[in-house]
Amino acid sequence: MVTHIFSFMHVRQLRGYIGTMNTLDPGRRQHYGDFYGADYRRRDESLPFVTVMGNCQAESLRILLDSSGAVESFRIPPVHEFTAEDIDLLTPVLAHTDVLVTQPIRDSYRDLPLGTAELAALLPDGARTIIYPVLRYDGLFPYQAIIRDPADPSRNPPVVPYHDLRILAAAARGLTRPVEADPSDEALRTTAAMSVEQLRTRERHHGTVVISDVLDTAPVWHTMNHPSNATLAALAQRVLDDIVPGGTVHAPTDREMLGGLTAPVDPQAARALGVDVTGRDTWLKNHEPVDHSEIIDAQLAFYREHPQIIDAGLTRHAERLSVLGLA
16 A cells, blocks of 8 residues: 655645636535645545545545544545546546545546546556445335436436336326336335346446445335445445455444435335335425425426437336336
8 A cells, every 4th residue: 555645735736726717616615625725634644545436425435434534535526526627636636545436437427537447547556446336226116216318318307316117107108197006025026136136237347345235135225326324334344444454434323424315115115125114105305395296297297308218218127117017
């Protein structure tokens, strides 16, 4: 492992340049202050410096790694928000990084050199790269789905940023109400197993830290890609063990890091998987309930406006739609 006396002098030298940037609002600069040129002071220069890259799960993972007191790190923007200016700031950070912890990222992501291999090439000699998988589990949300619009992959459906396969099926048939689904318990166990196997496939393909065994326990998450603190801590501990064996991560006890939006847990799926869940019968956004009829009406209108998303969803989720009886 390479250890650096690391003052971020290169980053601070860019402060005049950053001050001229009109693409960043002051709130963003403040939120990512260390990244955008604040005087970061290391607590212990003998500890490895870790840079964590990824989307919504990355910052939670970084917080957990940092909670161990065994590494140094600071907050940086999620990769889907990166700009060309951010790349200029990331380069000197990576040049002083001992361990890059990243989700798998394809080369030229959003036309920027943010791919896993591209980032690793900027590390100093002796630095390491640890890849963690993007966590998704729909076992308790059998109808929840992520669908990329071929015309705009960043486009999300309205009200809540998730698709419901029952609403998608209704849109495909020209209906005005969601299709009623009546899967067997075995079908719901099958869809849960499919979700775990998809993660195992990604783990093997990208050579990531393994966490799919935790999904076999049917963990209760906030949404299909917003894990609970408990699952995130399990992942962070395995990453930390690969960096500095013997350390321990500590999850926050006063908040769920990815709990700003919570989806209703399907009661039949919970019973089929042997999970006891209460108080999860409606969407909550910042702890306030969301009217389900609002979701239905807005998303059906959304599909009428963007019919290409219907075809993309039917193709991407064909197997799950079939198992659930929605094909």
